[in-house]
Amino acid sequence: MLQRLVEEENPDIVCLQETKVPDPLFPAEALKEIGFPYQLYRGMKGYNGVAILSRHPLKTMENVPDWCSRNDCRHIAATVETPTGPILLHDFYVPAGGDIPDPDLNDKFAHKLAFVDEATQWFTATPPARSVLVGDLNIAPLEHDVWSHRQLLKIVSHTPLETDGLKAWLAAGFQDAMRHITPESEKLYTWWSYRNRDWKKSNRGRRLDHVWLTPDLMHALRDIRVRKDVRDWDSPSDHVPVILDLDPA
């Protein structure tokens, strides 16, 4: 799956979320063989987990917060050298938040809101520069990031509490690069539930995965493509790959 994607896209860097594998079991050798000698990963058994795979050396960012004091492997960050200087890359996996959109009734939803709020505060206190932030943020912030704005207003991932939270995080120093490429008036999804017999026919998607850039990198943005076709590969993820073409030179 990943190998085929790598053959087709030839990416310099791959960011993964929900790897669900403890570090000692991470398939480092196999990933080296498909072209990524530089790897950073933070995983745990069964849940969460993030990884950055790279053709170029990575330097781990050390002083990152332990979000919500849970040590739960939802964020990893690294710098990579480019001809115009280092770029900082953040890879996030935001809590999904369960089903009930009320923080008083649902601890998972409360955790999600707290996570987004903490991230907002941290980036506000530590303004990012020359940074890329990607990941499964589990929130579809805009009207056309979901198949039906009206029908999803009370569905976790598109409630005003979450979408306001995500917009505040973005405003702490980033720009929504996907929406720079695809206008806000156009439907744009990166995830289609498994609970639809025919995902393509019903097309009830959401944009849960994001690519954010700091304003000082916007000039380097060439393209972003959502590999919707991958949703039809064998044993697909419910999320599809998002490809960023960035030319910092």
Place this chain on the structure above:
DNA sequence: ATGGTAGGTGGCCTA
């Protein structure tokens, strides 16, 4: 209004 699927774990949970 509800249930629908996937996957890993261990008889249920999270997504």
